[in-house]
Amino acid sequence: MGDLPAAASDRLRLAELQVRARERRCDALLALRRPEAAVPDLQHLVAEHPLRERLWARLVTALYAADRQAEALDACRRCAALLRDELGIDPGPELRDLEQAVLRQDPRLLERLPRPVLPAAPAPAPSSSVDALVGRRAEMDQVRAIAEQVTGGRSAVVVVEGEAGIGKTRLAEAVADGARLLGWPVAWSRCADDAGAPALWPWTQVLEQLGQPELDPAPATPGDDADAARFRLFQDLRARLTAAASRPVLVVLDDLQGADTTSVALLGLLARHLPRAPVLLVVTARTVGEQLPEAVADCLGRLAREPTAAFLRLRGLDAEAVGALLAAQLGSPGDRALAVAVHDRTAGNPFFVVELSRWMVGAHDLHLDDVPVPPSVGEVLRTRLARLPEGTREVLELAAVAGREVSLDLLEAAGTPAEDALAAMDSALAVGLVVEGGRPWRWRFTHALVQEVLAGDLPAMRRARLHARIGEALERRLAGTTDDGLVERLTHHFVAALPVVGPGPALLYLSAAARAARARLAHGEAAAHGRQALALLDPEAPDAARTRHDLLTALGNDLLRSGQLTEARGVVAEAIGLARQLGDRECLAESAAVWGSVTLWNWRPHGVVDADMVGVLEDLLAERDGYDDPTTARLLGTLGVELAFGPDDRGVRAAERAVEMARRIGATRSCSAARSTTSASPCGGARVPPSCGWPPPTRRWRSPAGGCRGGPSSWPTCTGPRSGCTWATRPGSRPTTTPPGGWRSR
Structure with missing residues (x-):
């Protein structure tokens, strides 16, 4: 495997296993009353690992058992001197007790010889996680x-x-x-x-x-x-x-x-x-x-x-199930008191129990006699994070800001050297905070709460800077991809990095994300992006009023298409008012034509005609007399629906003109919009062209006071007096009541 980064951690793990195996061999020799055979191996071990007190304790015990008491005492003193010189600390209780026992020639010293117990054969592993579920x-x-x-x-x-x-x-x-x-x-x-x-x-x-x-x-x-x-x-x-x-x-x-x-x-x-x-x-x-x-x-x-x-x-596990889960995690049956205590602190949440058991193993205290159990998983995770080597948490914080799963190349592009990132992820992997991702050189947080704790504990400005670093790293990938997901991630990071990079990048990617959402027919998401862009727009920025108008117009379209009519009404009204303030007739036409898009709803309350809006539309259409373009067709369609409750047939004529214009210029989408608005006009003779390349709109209904509206050419239309109409239909159904004037087909 050479010098591959993944091989480094494997080499360390295997080296540690070798040391442990050699130590266990010496224990076995001591248990067989062969201390003289164990001494040479133990001397080599302490020479290779001079700061491990456990190995020194084994050597002292072996020397004493081999009737080499002076050498045993010398080993105690050499270890103490080494610890003071190298680390500035005294030996631990085990070595201090050993030195006193050697000086007293305590006969109980020989009782310290290991007595290895052969483990019982492990039970067969369950066939699947179904059996292991607690x-x-x-x-x-x-x-x-x-x-x-x-x-x-x-x-x-x-x-x-x-x-x-x-x-x-x-x-x-x-x-x-x-x-x-x-x-x-x-x-x-x-x-x-x-x-x-x-x-x-x-x-x-x-x-x-x-x-x-x-x-x-x-x-x-x-x-x-x-x-x-x-x-x-x-x-x-x-x-x-x-x-x-x-x-x-x-x-x-x-x-x-x-x-x-x-x-x-x-x-x-x-x-x-x-x-x-x-x-x-x-x-x-x-x-x-x-x-x-x-x-x-x-x-x-x-x-x-x-x-x-x-x-x-799902509810929390009971105390018995918590005990079973602890036994599975700790590798040995736990006592009832521990299970009750853990259940009391965690309310039986399995994730809390598992994380707590890992903390217990790391603390080498399976009974928590002196260490209080953390009251929440956040405390457990913060305790584990505090034990990481220096520099590891900083890399994990960057990874947490990047998302649930992160790759080495992204960390490196965001300014973390590859060596530092690999060392940090190896440390996190060892303590179970992350696992290997689905592809090479990727890591994934074991649980979303780990990521949330890391990101949530960051100061606001540091978090914004990390988002900016991730956003700039992702931005360099744009040239080689058309992935909509990348645009969404850029939007997320630059919105969060607003205090650092300003609103410019966030507005750019919010608009791009809204366009991508519309392409997927996800107009609800597009509207959410539009709202966020409006909230971030600086009113003092150059051309801010025009930008706000364009955002409002796009948002109105998205709200209309996602069925949020109440909000769409207010947004479009604000866009029209802003266009009037700007004195830009083209802006006014774009915002006023929003309602000329395909819709299943009349946005006005029953019987209401907005004379001011009708005047604006007629004024704009007068200026565009002779124009044949989609905007003019949508304006005509909007006028048709605005006059749906009017006293005359001006709305019907406007809708018919919209259909004719759309067919004349070959704009299928404008034609479908015009036909939709025609179906929202009062009935009584309006004829809709029978085919314009678009499926017929949904049937609409009106109350008795306003007459009836029919559907496309092949559908029956009410010809009776307006005052007597009481029928209504839903798509694909027949009227519930025959209208007084009978039926005729267009």
């Missing part, structure tokens, strides 16, 4: 029963919820191991690995592991119907899962609280319309101790109402 028999029995139903050809969902560290992932791993033993294909997806994960990442991992092509949403355009496109995406996912389920399949979505809203929305649809195939979907979610994202909370609420979904709320 304290979760009832939950596993419930999952097994559900799995038997899935084997019979039906689908099911199991949601495992609870606080951090309670064992959700551990239970899911046991379920996955059991499924593999039965020959099931297993796909495991982690949703909360990094803040910069792109939309649909959980489902991308699942499909890749099942041998299915990844989801490929069509590129989004301003005229797209986002809801219809998202439903097509769901149908695609459902079809791919069905294709993979020629036999029972297990899909695990771990840490749902970290998933993007689009992936969560697809999960909600999938749970309601599970494929008729043997698919078992296991979802873990941290529902205790933190505020869930709104999309996740809504999805879990919907799942709770589905008959095919089962919820498992």
Whole structure:
């Protein structure tokens, strides 16, 4: 292996094992009453490792047992002098007691000879983690029963919820191991690995592991119907899962609280319309101790109402299970009092128990007689971190800021020499704070809480500087990749580095991340990026008003497409007001035309016509008389919907002009928007061109006071008096009441 960095730690480990083996051989010789044979080896050991008091104690004991008392006393004094000269310390209690025993010729000294006890043959290892799981028999029995139903050809969902560290992932791993033993294909997806994960990442991992092509949403355009496109995406996912389920399949979505809203929305649809195939979907979610994202909370609420979904709320282990877990971690049966004490301090949280047992092993105090048990996992982790060699914590802090998993090249690009990074990670690996990642030269924190403690303990300014270092290192990768995930990570780091680098980089990457989210039909994420960009914009910056207007207009579009109409109304109104202040007619047209995009909703309350907005639209259209362009078509469409509750047919005429213009200029997306707005205009003779290359919009309804609105050309339209209309429809259904004037087709 030569001088490879990985070989260094292996050489150290093997050298230590050799020393331990030689020491055990000497112990065996002493136990066999052959001290004279042990003395030469012990003399070589203390020469090679002169600061190890345990080896000196073995040599003194061997010399005394070999009737070489003077040499034994000399060895005690040589060790004491060496420790004082080299380290400035006195020998420990064991050597001091040995010296007094040699001087007194204490006969009990020979009782110190080792009496090795041959260990019993170890019990056979369990066949899988299902057998090794502690304290979760009832939950596993419930999952097994559900799995038997899935084997019979039906689908099911199991949601495992609870606080951090309670064992959700551990239970899911046991379920996955059991499924593999039965020959099931297993796909495991982690949703909360990094803040910069792109939309649909959980489902991308699942499909890749099942041998299915990844989801490929069509590129989004301003005229797209986002809801219809998202439903097509769901149908695609459902079809791919069905294709993979020629036999029972297990899909695990771990840490749902970290998933993007689009992936969560697809999960909600999938749970309601599970494929008729043997698919078992296991979802873990941290529902205790933190505020869930709104999309996740809504999805879990919907799942709770589905008959095919089962919820498992994990609680803390009882004292007996804690004792069993401690015995497994410590390698020997523990006493009942210790198990009760640990259970009292940890409330049975398995992660807390495991971390505490590691701390106990490191402290060489399996009973904690003098050392108090830390009251929380944070204290346990901080104690372990404090024992790391100098310089190690600084590297781990940089890694924690970078994310759950970090690579050597990223640490090096962020300013940490490779030798320092390797030494730090070897130390962290040795104490169990990190494990080796999925690829060479990568490391992953054993638990998210380790990363959170490291990052959370940093002073705010130091944390911002570390984020800036990581962001600048990642920025150098942009030239060679088109990965949306990299843009998301850059956004995350430069927003956190705001006090150090200023708002410029954060605004740049927030805009790029919003564009990437729109391309994936993730308009909710795009809107979140837009809000954050507006919050960071410096009002004193050059051209700040124009930048704010552009951000507001883009945010209004995203809010409209994600169905957040109330907020969209306020945002678009602010954009229009800002455009008026700027005196920029093109800006005013762009913001006023937002509502000309495809939408299923009329944003005005029933019966309301905003005369001021109508005046703005008519003024802008008068200026653009003779223009044939998408913006003008959207303005006409917006005017059509603004006049939906008007006393005349001006809205209908505006919508018809919008459709005609869109068809004339060949703008399919503008044509679909215009048709959508036409369907929101009052009925009574408006004819929509029967085909413009776009699916028909959803049927709309109006109350009796406002008349009726019909759908596309082949749908029936109400021709009766407005005062008597009481019917309404939903997509794909017939009217509930025949209108007084009968039906006619367009």
